Amino acid sequence: MTPDASGRRPGIRITARRAGTFCLLLVVLLAAQATRVQYFQAKGYNDNTANQRKAILRYGQPRGPILVGGQPVTGSVATGGRYDYKRTYTDGPTYAAVTGFSSQLYGNTQLEGTEDALLSGTDDRLDGWAVWNAITRHQNPGGAVHTTIDPAAQRAAMAGLDGQKGAVAAIEPATGRILALASTPSYDPGSFAGSSSADQQAWTELQSDSDQPMLNRALRQTYPPGSTFKVVTAAAALSAGVVTDINAPTTASHPYVLPGTTTPLVNDTGSCDVAGLDLATAMALSCNSVLGYLGVQTGLNRMVAVAQDFGFNDPRLDIPVRAARSNFDTAMDRSQLALSSIGQFDTAATPLVMAMVAAGVADNGTVMYPQLVDKLTQSDGSTVQLMRPRPYRQAMSPAVAGQVQQLMTDVVTNGTGGPAAIPGATVGGKTGTAQHGVRNSAVPYAWFISWAKPSGSSDVPPVAVAVVIADSTATDVTGGSLAAPIAKAVMQAVLSP
């Protein structure tokens, strides 16, 4: 481009074409950016917490119900405003440990959380015409969650707990269906379902309550199981052949000094302080020395294996709500193993897992996977998914299970579990009074696990239950006196139709 090279200067038609191409290129840039935002980055923007659209869509229609015994325990009410529908609960506190909550401000937890896609209608399985619905943006009505809960058992559990700090888990042993799941003190999940200032205040008050009403003690809290764990130890000892006849004298000495220490393992009752006590008597009287000794004789590996067969050390026990991991240490010295074998030291269990222990014994050694949901249906009632019973583990042989059932029956007929006896029914149980706190100074945890069936029935017992009272104000805190009556009420509720 020199001054005298004007002949080579591009003509105006060429520059005009270039300028036109430039303008069209700008439009192409816009199209590219639109594609980027609307297609490639869309998910990120749609999921952004500050984007209200998903919430508007979610609350734009009634949420599907959660049913107990065929009756909905939840509802949905139109409130108007940008978030139209809010969750309601027919009997919030009773079923809070089952449903969890669904709040416009604070999200969805437990069943409301795990089954959220179905309840809110976004679950793909609700789509008959997925592609067509995606195009028309048709939103399916929310589906229904049918729980396994037995309303009578649930009410009995709540009435028995009566606001004390505690929890109940009840299971149908043959299927793993959860019949009751109660935690007290409870709360009303409907009190903060909306987004008003009253909802916010209710939430704040619940959060700051020192009694932790929103803690699901049946699923999400572990407690030292104390003597109820002796059922696991007995099953392990029998399976390992350490004991073959439950009525024959054992090799347990007295006093039993914890291996490698000078500390004797003490008993609560003098009747235990006999050398060579048989397993049946030791269980009925809940003798620490005998069961601690048998745990050590059985050995760490076999104790761990049996405990894990009952659900201990499982970090992903989803019912479908995830239960907290129950613990039985996998590396211990023999004195620690002795303490762990009577449910102390680091041993800790959720009420759910202790119910699995009772259920596994009742179901002839087969532990069924615990399930809270029976089936999922569409709004028109057609089935989306049917939950089938599935085995979790075989914890012991049916023969050993028969021996442990006998041990547990003896506890109720002859031992510490007397308050759980039900006329006309065969009841097997085990008490537990777990020490905890600094130098065991805190109020002990009162436990009871049991199962029951009509007298003379040869079927698998229809109910197994675990009860824990965490912080009783009673003067005499024992599993037999505090927890057994609650277990009895729950079992009776299931046995009497």
Add this chain to the structure above:
Amino acid sequence: MAFPAAVAADRPRSAGPRPSSGRTVELFLVLGAVGIAVFGYVEVGAELDGRPPADALRYGAALGGLALLAHLLVRWRARYADPLLLPIGVLLNGIGLVVIYRLDRATPHSSAAPTQLLWSTLGVGLFGLVLVLLPDHRWLRRYAYSGALVALVLLVLPIFFPAVYGSRIWITVGSFSIQPGEFAKVLLVIFFAAYLAVHQDTLALTGRQVWRLRLPPGRVLGPVLLVWAVFIGVLVLETDLGMSLLYFGIFVVMLYVATARIGWIVIGLLLAAAGVTVVGWLSPHVHARVEQWLHPLASIQAGQGANQIAQSLFAFAWGGLLGTGLGKGHSILIGFAAKSDFILATIGEELGLTGLLALFLLYALLISRGFRTGIALTDPFGRLLAIGLATIIGLQLFVVAGGVLALIPLTGATLPFIAQGGSSVVTNWIIVALLVRLSDQARRTLLRVA
């Protein structure tokens, strides 16, 4: 270049059948455009109320009547005009009215659609007036300099009126407000075209060589620098980055087309960059816009909720490929200016990427038809005028759509024909009228009819 035009004009009309004017095609396209707009109007009512709006027929009749009137005016006064220009104008205007009506339904206390329809009517009226009063575009050349003076006055005027939302670009009298900058840009393009048509050879062939770039001679650089100063002045005093960029871009593009001098573009870009940097540094208003563009989600992370850009992106993203359908989106969450600067977000959300690309295609068609007209014309003034007008639409689309899509910093500008705003819609109809006039001339030359 003016020589062949004279030849064409003197050539006797060719024998045989008269060449097709394209008016019948235009009529069908116009009717189709009206049909699409009325369908959209009915769709909004059906979605929000479960039945078509009660005045759907009246609305359709009004829009159809206006469009037919415009078509007849073209048939009468610009028989050989490009048959795509008017239908695209009608369709864009119709879509705009539908979307504004839809947004009115989300803001019960302010309805903008009736006013917009009134302005559209005025726009079509001016469209006809231009066609009737201006039989030959070359007449505009005579008034180019006085027009530029008027444009300057129009640009400066808003400084004396209170700022609205941080920008001094409105003249407000009572409840009535106009944006004089919209009209000014057409007058300026006419001026640029006239100025460059006369001086293009001087600008192209003289000046100093610096490295590989030919710099313009000082003598003609004067007016260019003056124009630049005016724009920066407007930018600083009225804090209207969008308008300023638009003026500057149009000027640089027209300068390049006229002179083919890359040096001009380089200088232009450097000056623009310098101006924007300085203003971005000095003006908190502009600085904030740049920050929001770079980090649209920063305010969310800071716990202050989503800003307008973020809300706009949310709206686009929610639309996805196919959109929610008219009336089913939530672009009203954008808040302020949802019907004007951010109206594209509603289209993106409710009509999806598909609708948005179709819209961009319409604009691309309008722009390319403008450039085609310019290339086909033989007189330098008409050629530069057509290209300048097409460039207005292209750059304005880029500035506003790029802003709400976070491609470039957001600057206040209206989406041609669609956004709420009387001055804008009227100006766009004038632009289309001028393009119709120019294309009539161009196609007469091509088709060799007088």
